Amino acid sequence: MPSGDVEQRLITAGVELLAEAGTDALSLREIARRAGVSHGAPRRYFPTHQALLAAIARQGYRRLATVIEETIGDHAHEPRTALMMLGRRYVAFARDEPGMFALMFRHDLLRGNNIGLRQESTPLFGVLVDLLRQAHRARPTETAAALWAALHGIAQLWHWGTLQVVTGFDTPEPLLEAAVDAHLGA
Incomplete structure (x- = not known):
């Protein structure tokens, strides 16, 4: 799977989670689960949790x-x-x-x-x-x-x-x- 696809899936999952549950729900693990990737995958595309939140x-x-x-x-x-x-x-x-x-x-x-x-x-x-x-x-x-x-x-x-x-x-x-x-x- 191309890296851009996973990166975008993580952002999309984060946007959806944010809409449903607010900022407190934005854990890397939950975003990864919703994106259908391993819990370690977000770190391969975003160096920090804050970087993923900023992309969202x-x-x-x-x-x-x-x-x-x-x-x-x-x-x-x-x-x-x-x-x-x-x-x-x-x-x-x-x-x-x-x-x-x-x-x-x-x-x-x-x-x-x-x-x-x-x-x-x-x-x-x-x-x-x-x-x-x-x-x-x-x-x-x-x-x-x-x-x-x-x-x-x-x-x-x-x-x-x-x-x-x-x-x-x-x-x-x-x-x-x-x-x-x-x-x-x-």
Whole structure:
């Protein structure tokens, strides 16, 4: 069996396991079992457990990038509209793929992987920076980082049910509007 096939089977098994059981279930042994390979096989393709987790997280970054690109589409020249659309999709991604969402930002699990997740996350961040530049915001990089933190917080706290309790809202829409408006200076 070609090595690329086994490597991809391990990643696919990890993505599926993550979707079913979350980050705590991502043991090398269980990923190998699901991929139909020996428990030692992952070490032949990924030098560390973190390297395999990073390869799994890379799939999430790529999916999120595709979803964001498709979502913004023709609205990329309308910063507020595009940012609202991006915020909605970000919250939906956290809701629909909570295991992947958690793994993608768990640098404690991904540390030392030497796999270059920066290449996957930087373009997503660049979308925010570009939209804020179009909106003529001073310090677009800093503002993009603050907006991302706000969107991430909304996504995570909404997923946990915290924001529903404290606000009484049945949708995160007003929170997304407030975050976008605050960072656009509206």
